[in-house]
Amino acid sequence: MSTPTTNVQHEDQAHFDQAWDAREVARARLGRLGEAAAGPRAAMSEVAKQGRRLAQDLGDPDEAVAIGRIDDPDEVLYVGRRTILDAEKDVLVVSWASPDAQRFYTATATEPQGLTRKRSYTTRKNRIESVDDLLFKDLADRLERLDGMGDAEFDDVLLKDLERDRSNEMRDIVQTIHQSQYHIIKRPLEDLLVVQGGPGTGKTAVALHRVAWLLYNFRDILPAESVLVVSPNRAFTEYIRKVLPSLGEGGVGHADLTRLGPVASTGRTEPFETTRLKGDLRMVELLRRALWNRVRPPEEPRIAVETPNGQVRIAGDDLRRTIARWRNTGSSAPYSARRADLKRIISDLVLQQAGRRAVDQPVIERVTERIWPSLTPARFVQELLGSRQRLTEAAGDDFTAGDIERLYRQAASSLGSEEWAHADVALVDEAEWLINGRRSGHAHVVVDEAQDLSAMQLRSLARLCPTGSYTIVGDLAQSTGPWARDSWDDVFSALKTRSNKRRLETLEYGYRVPRQVFELARPLVQLAAPEVRPPIVVRDSSREPVVAPCHPDEVSGHAIREAKDYASSGLLVGVIAPEALVGDVRSAFSAANTNVKSPADGHLGTSINLMTAAESKGLEFDAIVVVEPAGIVAESAHGLRLLYIALTRTTRFASVVFSRDLAEIGLLGAPVAGDGLSVDPTPSLSTGTVAQPMRADVLTTPATKAQGGSARGKRNARAERIVADTVADIAADIEATLAPALYAPLIEALADLLGVDCLVDD
């Protein structure tokens, strides 16, 4: 319950003021560190730099010192983004990531862990505006009466937080981390952790908070620079970049898959089959063979070497035998290391023949280069893909002539002007490993949107972290593109762990998408990824989605009107269109003098953004306008998943603008009446005019049908099974978290609501 400040929180505000003073005193001291240090100028400037960094880690001076507090009969503990001590080193605020703060996230009505109260603050700068108190005794009493279940799971603070307007940057969720998320955040460091979860279940948020939690709890062995967060693209990196600094963990590295390795994708487009092939594991052997093919063992038994001391003849057959041995034993030494070995051997042979004065480095280098050319990874891949002959010679029996044609392309006239496709990045990275060997690794690596990784990208990622300490997050139901997958098995086997602790966790509550919008998207996941359980939505929207049919010529115009409508209220808007229509929609925006940004250019704008469904992955907006969904579905083998992604980008409002029948794509009227929306005939289109928008609230959900008593008769067997499975799954979860006395009545109520028979054992 939210309480105004004035009555009860003077004491809290006094504590806030005291902690603020302490923090700002520390900041001032850190700022002066450079002046205080005595010694050589370089050392002083390093001290000053470190002082500034530490001062930055204290967060923004305007930031409130605490997000909440927990009370037990013995003490009150204030919890904030970072620990604050007073001059006597007494704790004024503990970091959310410290073990002391654990109960802030894990105490429940059934297991209060000794707490009497959990208090959350709403603040403006360091001023407390209101507080929300969870009184555990009250809560337990309410639960006893089966009243207020929602409150128990998702307190007001979380629900209120979800109502806030979005910006083009993600925010931290320290104040409202849910117990189920906290449990994942604090998995052991050595885990190879995969987190599966539907759209908006907080996978990205959890992965980033896990980084901050690990850095706090393992600060002795895990410097921030040793942690890397890998995102699918630049726009996504920009979107999440502020979260860790806001938690005081600014030193973490960020990379994206379009530039992971020696070259960055320049956006070269290529056919789907080519991209798929380049991600295939067969490419490993092709690259390895192609590299060996660059080595030219001497054919002549003796090689003439012109030295400053005259001509020397060294044993070519010795060199040939050495190279053959390296090749036959499957030498794991990198190409460049072997080249250095060869150069040393040649140098020794010259020395033996003609003495030290004959060993002239440029001469030795020339002989080595003839046999073992020096190569950069990018040049090697450019030359390989640019030559049918090289490709054919390296292909072995693993590739068809058609494959070679798919891989071949005309090389650019210079390396600098070469255009690189997204899939080339991992090939060049593999070449880097073959040529130069392992780069220094990271101690922990996070990978977001991991459901779309190719086998070659997984190899790149596996090289990044020798210990195998990974946090990998993604959603199989959102897996699309040339390397789409239906299970996490290959990810687990591609990433080696030292600890052998592999763990799959699932996030199941959907925080982003309001129920009304999710009901529109739900049938899609059941059609496109039936093995994946959709998230359990935790909130409602103030408005039903607008589902607006119109004439094909009017689609762009209509979408623009919807988008401008939303933007005029200051909302962050995402317009998501089929690839084939993005150009038209963009032109229409520009004809309407409306500025739109595109995440494909690496940045999100603060007002209207236009993108394809694939580009919208991981992003979120206050409002979305999904344009011609049937077009999105038709464009890809995973079109239904793409549409599911598009429809789940909104935190509040959604408009669907279409001219093509929605029933044909299962969006409305899919044969999954158990959980989906029922069929409502698509309104007929009137040529040349915009038909009246149809609001989704005219559609009926199973729940409303059930009230009419006819739902069960209409369900088909498959739908029955889906509902029964869902109840069984939910029941298992509830059983694990709820007191036994509450379990049976709750499950029976749930089964009754969904219209399935259910037996609860005593």
Ligand SMILES: Nc1ncnc2c1ncn2[C@@H]1O[C@H](COP(=O)(O)OP(=O)(O)OP(=O)(O)O)[C@@H](O)[C@H]1O
């Ligand atoms: N405990 C929480 N408290 C408040 N907001 C939360 C919480 N968990 C998640 N959110 C919010 O829900 C939204 C979705 O989170 P996030 O982007 O991490 O989900 P996701 O699972 O990665 O989604 P997607 O699969 O679409 O990429 C974000 O705005 C995030 O801040």
